Amino acid sequence: MAHAIEIAPDAHDAHAAHDGPDTGIRRWLFATNHKDIGTMYLTLSLIMFFVGGAMAMVIRAELFEPGMQLVDPAFYNQMMTMHALVMIFGAVMPAFVGLANWMIPLQIGAPDMALPRLNNFSFWLLPFAFTLLLSTLLVPGGAPAGGWTMYPPLALQFGDSFPMLIFSIHLMGISSILGAINVIVTILNLRAPGMTLLKMPLFCWTWLITAYLLIAVMPVLAGAVTMLLTDHFFHTSFFNAAGGGDPLMYEHIFWFFGHPEVYIMILPAFGIISEIIPTFSRKPLFGATSMIYATASIAFLSFIVWGHHMFVDGMPTSADLFFMLSTMLIAVPTGVKIFNWTATMWRGSLSFEPPMLFAIGFLFMFSIGGFSGLMLAMVPADFQYNQSYFVVAHFHYVLVPGAVFAIMGGVYYWLPKWTGNLYNMKLAKTHFWLSTIFVNVLFFPQHFLGLAGMPRRIPDYAVQFTDWNMVSSIGGFGFGLSQILFAIAIIQCVRGGKKATAEVWTGAAPHGLEWTIPSPAPYHSFQTAPEVR
Amino acid sequence: MNLNRLTVNHIRPTRTRGAVLRRALGLLAASLLAGSTGAQAFPAMNMPVGVTVLSHDIYRIHMEVLWVCVAIAVAVFGVMITALIRFRHSKGAVPDTTMTHSTAAEVIWTIIPVLILVALAIPAARTMIKIDDTTHAGLTIRVTGYQWKWHYTYLGDASGIRFFSTLSQNSNFASQLDSGIDPRTVPHYLLSVDHPLVIPSGVKVRLLITSADVIHAWWVPAFGVKRSAIPGFINELWVKVLPGHEGVYRGQCAALCGRGHGFMPIVVDVKTPADFAKWVAAQKAALKQASAAPVPAATAPNEAPVARARIAAPASPLARRPLTARISD
Incomplete structure (x- = not known):
């Protein structure tokens, strides 16, 4: 905390040259300012969202009708694999890190992130990682096509793309770990005087917990893919049954990373929702302390449920039952969160600005994803659901109208603070309604397809699945096109518009330090630490 | 409702792009109108009951958990929608800023889900043990x-x-x-x-x-x-x-x-x-x-x-x- 106070106003005058940003490319290349780095993360995320989305469009176009009309099955598999990798590591995770970079210092009253140069490094790893990953589309044999889970032995069958995939995952992993270290150090050391942990905004809390999850599991992924690499190139047999290895062990290791990873993609979303709902309900968050405990419980439980991804892979009955019970248990703290948000709205005074619309959409549709998650936890029924389109519907409900809607809500909530301009509210609301309608047309029928017996990850299907696939594809195209409105709203807002006040949401009840500084947030903020109560 | 027409289309082997699109849009419209009541005339929407001893058990568990989820959804979404209608700023709702926590409420909405989950887990565990018993095969x-x-x-x-x-x-x-x-x-x-x-x-x-x-x-x-x-x-x-x-x-x-x-x-x-x-x-x-x-x-x-x-x-x-x-x- 002492760091925040050290930068006295007179010392700052002596360094007037450092007041504003560098000009040109140097500003971005050598960026150490949390706002610039946050902006770069968010821009990368938006670009990757459209790249991954374009791949999804190829998938939905091929699935519009039975028969192969557009792409070879091998290319279909590449699109499906790359869509997942790009969306998870390129769109959702960098978006949360971008929001953390922008908002954590502003919310805790810190002048910047604690480790600015590390921050620069962790961002600049990513463009290289994604250039490497996307360039696999151009190498002989094409991009990785074994699914983002990279199960051996299948993953080992891909040629030149394989080492590139592994190296890009290493880069992403290092970036995530460094980013997480930065978040933890910043939150634990740079809080303004008086801001105790329990007074800290929920977004910072969920990110603190997420950062610990990242540090715990990204090395596990790195280990798993490194073992794949040595199996492929150095003739080890970690996962090769013929050499005494164990393909099932890969699944255990991967999902020990993979399940906490799921929560890495949703806990910061919970934090954003916990910021937005109180503001537009004009009422403090209900049960704020129990929200923190619920988040921590979910994070803990996320480490002991990985087996539910492997119910059909042949685990002992006792293991199946353990993972079933631990998975069902997650419904309890998640339920607490949903009930607390609902209680926050109860006897509030609700208005429906774009961030609130996205938050409400999140509440309903994330809950639908939660219900299908509970269904998937029931092992016997999972023998039918597993590897079917029901699973696809489930995780897209928690990730798209869940995580992605929360990110969009967060962007619409804080964008005027970043740019100093109000965006076109009507456009943003249109974006919300089109997205909400189409996302349901896109993903709800996939529940039916899965229950009726359509396996996931197939490029072509039996004719009885035609109708729902067509509906789903129409929803997919509609959802994809609707996102252009999002880009337009952001670009317009960056370029100009009605000026926002410091509070931005005057008339609602925004709460927190970020609303005490002017809009746009000055290049250097909280050089003198604010006093919290 | 035009469900009968849809069924006919399903069998007819025409394949012009226009017909395909019209059919898809028709289905989309009908699905929005009909909801799940159209299940019979529609392509399959639910898990098959199946023809084995286990498939019947699994179908039963699936339907149980599905209806539990529907019941919870009706209750929770009902409260949310009520809040969205009743407590609107535009209708002059005044926020009750003193309502910040209630230990009793939080204990209740922690314990009730636990009880529901236990009730769901017991039959699932029983079936699970049955599925894993591969002895006495013919x-x-x-x-x-x-x-x-x-x-x-x-x-x-x-x-x-x-x-x-x-x-x-x-x-x-x-x-x-x-x-x-x-x-x-x-x-x-x-x-x-x-x-x-x-x-x-x-x-x-x-x-x-x-x-x-x-x-x-x-x-x-x-x-x-x-x-x-x-x-x-x-x-x-x-x-x-x-x-x-x-x-x-x-x-x-x-x-x-x-x-x-x-x-x-x-x-x-x-x-x-x-x-x-x-x-x-x-x-x-x-x-x-x-x-x-x-x-x-x-x-x-x-x-x-x-x-x-x-x-x-x-x-x-x-x-x-x-x-x-x-x-x-």
């Missing part, structure tokens, strides 16, 4: 996944019978890129094979599932269960088709296994025990005849490397032609 068959076909080996009394089961020719041709063949005109498109697995009804059939190359998964929805086929592992599964449900049941590989993942169906022909015995006798007679003659190329043991070579194969119209044809080239 027939054992080894199922081996290959890229991209299945191989079945009968053990015990029927030993000696073994064969590959590959996607049928007409599905294979129709599924080639821009084949010009409408899949709707192909009987059981992507769900038919040259040699189906044959099992008796009323008998507990144990399947030993493994793989010769990458991970596959054996899934027939009407039987209620699926299991991964993992190289180096043998997973067990049992199927007991209820008597009276003899017939042909279809499924697909359920684990991504490469380029041909969508093209390795599973077809099971369930016969009465008497018919099954006749089939076994016929197969054994044919085997005896064949053992006198040299082994035909089609069953040559070196098929796996050929299959692997097809990973990088160009998208020629014959890329997924049956292996027999390739070997004789």
Whole structure:
């Protein structure tokens, strides 16, 4: 905390040259300012969202009708694999890190992130990682096509793309770990005087917990893919049954990373929702302390449920039952969160600005994803659901109208603070309604397809699945096109518009330090630490 | 409602782009209007009840948890919607800023879900134990996944019978890129094979599932269960088709296994025990005849490397032609 106070106003005058940003490319290349780095993360995320989305469009176009009309099955598999990798590591995770970079210092009253140069490094790893990953589309044999889970032995069958995939995952992993270290150090050391942990905004809390999850599991992924690499190139047999290895062990290791990873993609979303709902309900968050405990419980439980991804892979009955019970248990703290948000709205005074619309959409549709998650936890029924389109519907409900809607809500909530301009509210609301309608047309029928017996990850299907696939594809195209409105709203807002006040949401009840500084947030903020109560 | 018209369209083999789009839009509109009440006239929306002892149990658990979820959704969404209607700023709602927490409420909404979950977990655990009990089987068959076909080996009394089961020719041709063949005109498109697995009804059939190359998964929805086929592992599964449900049941590989993942169906022909015995006798007679003659190329043991070579194969119209044809080239 002492760091925040050290930068006295007179010392700052002596360094007037450092007041504003560098000009040109140097500003971005050598960026150490949390706002610039946050902006770069968010821009990368938006670009990757459209790249991954374009791949999804190829998938939905091929699935519009039975028969192969557009792409070879091998290319279909590449699109499906790359869509997942790009969306998870390129769109959702960098978006949360971008929001953390922008908002954590502003919310805790810190002048910047604690480790600015590390921050620069962790961002600049990513463009290289994604250039490497996307360039696999151009190498002989094409991009990785074994699914983002990279199960051996299948993953080992891909040629030149394989080492590139592994190296890009290493880069992403290092970036995530460094980013997480930065978040933890910043939150634990740079809080303004008086801001105790329990007074800290929920977004910072969920990110603190997420950062610990990242540090715990990204090395596990790195280990798993490194073992794949040595199996492929150095003739080890970690996962090769013929050499005494164990393909099932890969699944255990991967999902020990993979399940906490799921929560890495949703806990910061919970934090954003916990910021937005109180503001537009004009009422403090209900049960704020129990929200923190619920988040921590979910994070803990996320480490002991990985087996539910492997119910059909042949685990002992006792293991199946353990993972079933631990998975069902997650419904309890998640339920607490949903009930607390609902209680926050109860006897509030609700208005429906774009961030609130996205938050409400999140509440309903994330809950639908939660219900299908509970269904998937029931092992016997999972023998039918597993590897079917029901699973696809489930995780897209928690990730798209869940995580992605929360990110969009967060962007619409804080964008005027970043740019100093109000965006076109009507456009943003249109974006919300089109997205909400189409996302349901896109993903709800996939529940039916899965229950009726359509396996996931197939490029072509039996004719009885035609109708729902067509509906789903129409929803997919509609959802994809609707996102252009999002880009337009952001670009317009960056370029100009009605000026926002410091509070931005005057008339609602925004709460927190970020609303005490002017809009746009000055290049250097909280050089003198604010006093919290 | 225009559900009848939709059903007719479903059968009619027309295939102009306009018709396809009109049908899709019609279905979309009808689905929005009809909701789940149209389930009968619609393409399938729910899990099949199935024809085995286990599939009935699984279907029951599925419906139980589904209705529990629906009930919770009605309650929770009901409260949310009420809040959205009653406490609107535009209607002059005044926020009650003192309502910040209630220990009683939070204890209640922690304990009630726990009780619901316990109630759901008990029958699920019971069924789970039943599913994993593969003892006292009347027939054992080894199922081996290959890229991209299945191989079945009968053990015990029927030993000696073994064969590959590959996607049928007409599905294979129709599924080639821009084949010009409408899949709707192909009987059981992507769900038919040259040699189906044959099992008796009323008998507990144990399947030993493994793989010769990458991970596959054996899934027939009407039987209620699926299991991964993992190289180096043998997973067990049992199927007991209820008597009276003899017939042909279809499924697909359920684990991504490469380029041909969508093209390795599973077809099971369930016969009465008497018919099954006749089939076994016929197969054994044919085997005896064949053992006198040299082994035909089609069953040559070196098929796996050929299959692997097809990973990088160009998208020629014959890329997924049956292996027999390739070997004789």
